[in-house]
Amino acid sequence: MTSHFSQTVRSDARDNRARILDAARAVFGEEGLSAPMREVARQAGVGPATLYRHFPTKQALITETFAEQRRACHAAVRDALAAPDPWHGFRSLIERICELHAHSRGFADAFMTAFPEAMDFAADREQTLRAVGELARRAQKTGQLRPGFVVDDLVLMLMAHRGLQGTPGATRAAASRRFAAYVIEAFRATPETATPTPMPPALCLQLADSPGTP
Template identity: 50%
Template sequence: MDAYVRLEKVRRMHTQLPRLRADARDNRERIIVAARALFAQRGVDVGMREIARRAGVGPATLYRRFPTRQAVIDEVFATELDACGQIVLDACADPDPWRGFTSALHSLTSLNVRNRSFVDALTAASSVEGSLVAHRRELLGMLAQLARRAQKTGALRCDFAIGDLVLALRAGRGLASGDEATRDAAARRFSALLVDAFRASGH
């Protein structure tokens, strides 16, 4: 419950946006749509001027709405991070930590395959503190705690660290560039292989 309260707190901090005029709201939405499309196609390293061109707005308008590229990233992936948060909460609530861990692994891999830059947004380090940065930190901390619980049962290999999960998710980003008809099957196969790789010997 404490974890749920913390996640809800940082989510509300992010969603409490100031009132905008109709034209400002329209520009903001166009920027988000353009950035989401570019990030999905090419990752989060797309430049701000390219986002502005895709959105059909001037650089000044873009920077007025989003002072940094990190601010754009946080806004674009807010929905995905909320979905990720629910996955992690459900996994941590499972009385069997290994089952919860593997469930999170399957679900995060499936989420990852829908957008090749989502993992970048989840794990990106930022020098600018904000609600989404706190959200990311909270999620990774909860996953690390779940992993330690699974290790205590002897199901998860003892040398596992949360960086291994991040590495695995990064490795799976290429699945998003595959044929749309086969992505889900590829994600299921990839996550099954990861489960076997993380399983403790003899379990």
């Protein structure tokens, strides 16, 4: 009887933890890191005590919530550095970073800002910027990347990319792909007019529907 009871408790705890993480991905993904913990608990269908029992701090919850995105970011860096063509590696890293940031507002916030005690995300950011610097040097040697490119240009690009976070998810993904394509072409030493540009999202219609738009 005791063994069965213990297994039931452990199973309930696993279910609660999974629901909390699913809710956190949804809440932080759409609202960003400023979303309150109580909203995560509400969407998970658990009480605050249960939430804090699994994740004593908001930082602990954020770190676990975006573990998959962090692994994807590490893989993007590894793949880019291993690419035989440095320009292809450089381009693919920008595309994958934009995709990760477009997918989740919370991950973009954690990656780009000095969130309290977010040392793991700061380390990810530094690793990514070092990889971009290395890829840039390689691509510049081949003549494919503009000679004036510096890593701060990528930071500027990501800051501008965060402006897409206010758009709905499906539109944001399409806008992100088109944004990345234009930025990559701006970084290219010689424009490639044959490269197809992703289809544009219907942003004008959204502006027309926004409150206060004349």
